[in-house]
Amino acid sequence: MSLLFLVAGTAQAQEGDAARRFGTLPGVTQVSLSPDGQRIAFVAPNKGQANDLYVVEIADGAAPRRILRASGDPETLLWCRWSSDARILCQVGGREDYGGQIYGFTTLVAVDAAGGNTKVLSTRRGQHARGYDFRGGRVIDWQPGEGGSVLMMRSHVPESNIGSLITKNDEGMGVDLVDVTSGSITVVEKPRRDAVEYITDGNGTVRVMGTHSAAGQTGYLSGMKRYFFRPAGGGDWEPLSTVNLRANEGFDPVAVDAATNRAIGFAKMDGRTAVVAVKLDGTGKGETLYRHPEVDVDGLVRVGRDQRVVGATYATDRRQMVTTDTKVAAMANSLSRALGGRQVYFIDASADELQWLLWAGSDVDPGRYYRYTPAAKQLRPLLEDRPLLSALTLSPVEAIRYPAADGTMIPGYLTLPPGRSDAKGLPAIVMPHGGPSSRDEWGFDWLAQYFAQAGFAVVQPNYRGSSGYGDKWYQDNGFQSWRTAIGDVTDAGRWLVKEGADPARLSIVGWSYGGYAALQSGVLAPDLFKKIVAIAPVTDLAELKEEVERYTTGAIMRDFIGSGPHIREGSPAQNAASIKAPVLMFHGTLDQNVDIEQSRIMKRALDSAGKRVELIEYPGLAHDLGDSDARTAMLARIAGFLPR
Structure with missing residues (x-):
């Protein structure tokens, strides 16, 4: 047996072990x-x-x-x-x-x-x-x-x-x-x-009802969701607000604060989402509780068995919390310091709130659950999210900004192999997030960390079309404004090369809309990425419009996708001949988010164009491929496919 064979066998075993550690579900x-x-x-x-x-x-x-x-x-x-x-x-x-x-x-x-x-x-x-x-x-x-x-x-x-x-x-x-x-x-x-939602005050009284009716005789739900409130003393339902689901405008209630007789929820302020409280007395009087000048305030902090609202969260480079509850704020700050700066989230509490269940984690820590007893200042570790990773040194995640072609600075995150401080000479991956109405955040990401362990520099861009940065950044969403969104994604690859990454070993990997972005990047910049991996991708916008008509939300989704030249120009399956890089796709057969036919259409189009393509189907799996063996096999297959 040759030394070369032994070395190759050892490397294969190590890669298989890494795929198992990261592919295993939490x-x-x-x-x-x-x-x-x-x-x-x-x-x-x-x-x-x-x-x-x-x-x-x-x-x-x-x-x-x-x-x-x-x-x-x-x-x-x-x-x-x-x-x-x-x-x-x-x-x-x-x-x-x-x-x-x-x-x-x-x-x-x-x-x-x-x-x-x-x-x-x-x-x-x-x-x-x-x-x-x-x-x-x-x-x-x-x-x-x-x-x-x-x-x-x-x-x-x-x-x-x-x-x-x-x-x-x-x-x-x-x-x-x-x-x-x-x-x-x-x-x-x-x-x-027509009722689709009810909201209580946390103490057993229903105070808000949401309704969503069909538009005429179409059978499709309208783009308007209406909310009604019941006065504190009881009585008939009275109008509270109307939410335009297409424009994402209007007051969207989430909770009721019985002490102040207000509904608390979200509404747009100067093009960004803010937390707003509206009186439940028929006056419609509202008050802005939390807003941020640069990003959406998109989460509520709720604690106790009554799930009362004590604050809000938003994400800039990292997720931040603001709260009016001094007890919760003090606990969060002291616990974060005690845990080395890890992010702390309150998950649950005992009925008397003398015991708290919390989760803490970071970019290099997949997370652990604890029970905290404030009176005794006792923090007891309970369960690890990913015990198979406890022996590994994970990679710090750095918030970055890089220039798009038009000079706009695009936010994102860079993850380098452990011990590396730059991308010089490294194989690299651009990994756009799904959605597109979503964004990446600082913290542990099992895919990015797996690729970093394998020696890749990984960039996760929050391209224009991402949510969380307000209407101007969101534009018309990542499908209708695909040229801008995909342009920002490809510019992330060019930035990596300027940072010293090896252009001959630059790849792109994406899941869901990220898979769409990976394939469409191969259309827009066919010479940039040397390998393309798309997991559960959208590939044909015309087909997608037909698929969404199966559901009651079909009219809303049809408008979201839009009409016009972008339906053909923005569909990788309609432009397969432009793609030069080999393509590897994965898809579950029970995917309700993106029909597997999208990947099958793409494979047929690439085959017809004489391109290199492989589609691996997972029978019975949904959009997240939530099976440890399937994820492990997928990671190992991707590692063998990408240029190293």
């Missing part, structure tokens, strides 16, 4: 603290897409006890949370293919904290239902107190039986007070066909 996907603060419930992956609910006593450090399992075919546990010290609620969800159409579904179930006594809380469908509704409902109020019941949004479908006088005419979304042990209900809000 060891815990969601955690909840019991009302007494003494136990946690957490969801962890099992083989394939299966996952399990565990309960563990914090004090004695005993092994976790498995309470519930979802098979992954097709159900998985989306989240689980304590409703009382004795009962846990879980949302189960999945996707199924019905006659070539992929539908998502959810169901709410309750289970004893000791296991057993499982009960479905979603509305049951009779055999004579006159329609379909896959919405399993949502908990909107956890009823602070003993926790024997919750307020749930529940959907209803009319039922009738020919030859019988027994009918059920309820239709739409209503609110019920549901006993989590017996399943018995008390109707709080009768179902309404």
